[in-house]
Amino acid sequence: MTKIPKPPSPVVTDPDHGPPGCGEEADAARWLGRLTARRMLAPERPGPYTLGAGRSIDVPAGSAEHLLYLVVSGGCAVDTGPRRLTLDPGTLLWVRPGTLFSLTAPSGRPTVLHPLRLAGDPETDRDLAPVVLVRDAWELRWLVEALPAELASALPHRKERLRGMLLVLFSSLLRRAEMGDEPGVLGASARRAVERFVDEHISGRPRAADLARVAGLSPDYFTRMFRRTYGMPPREWIIHRRIQHAATHLDRTTSIGQVAARYGYADGFLFSRQFKAVMGVSPQLYRSR
Structure with a gap:
C-alpha cells in the first residue's frame, strides 16, 4: 500500500477565496x-x-x-x-x-x-x-x-x-x-486543492481526513460539504476518480494487471469490480472498444 504523505498546510483557511493573484x-x-x-x-x-x-x-x-x-x-x-x-x-x-x-x-x-x-x-x-x-x-x-x-x-x-x-x-x-459560491458547498479554491491532492496521490489511499486538512476544514464539516458539492462521499468519489484515470491507460500494449498495479490495486478482482461499477463495463470490454 502506498503511503500518503501528510498534506501540506492550506495556503488559506477560507475555502471560498484563493491566495492573492490567483484563484x-x-x-x-x-x-x-x-x-x-x-x-x-x-x-x-x-x-x-x-x-x-x-x-x-x-x-x-x-x-x-x-x-x-x-x-x-x-x-x-x-x-x-x-x-x-x-x-x-x-x-x-x-x-x-x-x-x-x-x-x-x-x-x-x-x-x-x-x-x-x-x-x-x-x-x-x-x-x-x-x-x-x-x-x-x-x-x-x-x-x-x-x-x-x-x-x-x-x-x-x-x-x-x-x-x-x-x-x-x-x-x-x-x-x-x-460573484459568490452557493451556500453549503465547497468553494472553488478548496475544490482545486482537493482534486490536485488526490490526483497527485491517485494510486494511494487518501482518507477524508487528508482531504479535509488540504481544504482547511474539520473532517465532519468537510465530509458534509463534500457530499453536497460532488454528490457522493469522499471515499466513493476517490474510487471514481482513480478508475477514470486508470481507464485512460487501458490499451492493448498494457495488461489489465499492470494498470491495476499502477493504481495501487494488489487484487485484480477488486479492480475489475470497481471498474465495472464506475464505467458500466468490465476492463476487458472497455479496452476492446
Missing part, C-alpha cells in the same frame, strides 16, 4: 483561453425539446462532455447525489464532465429544455465547479438558441463567430458564478 478568476481565464469553435458539438436533437411529465434525464456515471440546459418552461429538479435543486424557467444549468446527475420533470406538467453540448478539456475542466446553476438567465437565451444554428451554417467567418459566442456565454456564466 477562481485565473482558472476561469485559463479555461476560457482554451475555448475554441471545434469544441462546440452538434445537439443530439435539434432545438428545444420537451421532457414529459415525470420523465427524467439520468447521467449516473457522468458525461464526457459539458452539458448545458436552459429551462424554457415548466420547471424541473436536478439531483447530484444527496443534493436536489429546483430549476425554474430561465435557469441555466451547466454540468462539468464526469459529474453524475439527473433532471426530472414534475409529475403534473412537462418541461421544455434547450440543451447545448461542449467537448471536455481534461487539462482545465478540473478547475471548474462540478455544477454551475444560474437563475434568471434569460439574457443568455439568444446564445443558447443561436449557437447550434451557427454550428450548422456554412457562412463566412463561422469559426470566429462560434468562438465569440461561446466566450460571451461561458464568461457570463462564470462571472455570475464567481
Whole structure:
C-alpha cells in the first residue's frame, strides 16, 4: 500500500477565496483561453425539446462532455447525489464532465429544455465547479438558441463567430458564478486543492481526513460539504476518480494487471469490480472498444 504523505498546510483557511493573484478568476481565464469553435458539438436533437411529465434525464456515471440546459418552461429538479435543486424557467444549468446527475420533470406538467453540448478539456475542466446553476438567465437565451444554428451554417467567418459566442456565454456564466459560491458547498479554491491532492496521490489511499486538512476544514464539516458539492462521499468519489484515470491507460500494449498495479490495486478482482461499477463495463470490454 502506498503511503500518503501528510498534506501540506492550506495556503488559506477560507475555502471560498484563493491566495492573492490567483484563484477562481485565473482558472476561469485559463479555461476560457482554451475555448475554441471545434469544441462546440452538434445537439443530439435539434432545438428545444420537451421532457414529459415525470420523465427524467439520468447521467449516473457522468458525461464526457459539458452539458448545458436552459429551462424554457415548466420547471424541473436536478439531483447530484444527496443534493436536489429546483430549476425554474430561465435557469441555466451547466454540468462539468464526469459529474453524475439527473433532471426530472414534475409529475403534473412537462418541461421544455434547450440543451447545448461542449467537448471536455481534461487539462482545465478540473478547475471548474462540478455544477454551475444560474437563475434568471434569460439574457443568455439568444446564445443558447443561436449557437447550434451557427454550428450548422456554412457562412463566412463561422469559426470566429462560434468562438465569440461561446466566450460571451461561458464568461457570463462564470462571472455570475464567481460573484459568490452557493451556500453549503465547497468553494472553488478548496475544490482545486482537493482534486490536485488526490490526483497527485491517485494510486494511494487518501482518507477524508487528508482531504479535509488540504481544504482547511474539520473532517465532519468537510465530509458534509463534500457530499453536497460532488454528490457522493469522499471515499466513493476517490474510487471514481482513480478508475477514470486508470481507464485512460487501458490499451492493448498494457495488461489489465499492470494498470491495476499502477493504481495501487494488489487484487485484480477488486479492480475489475470497481471498474465495472464506475464505467458500466468490465476492463476487458472497455479496452476492446
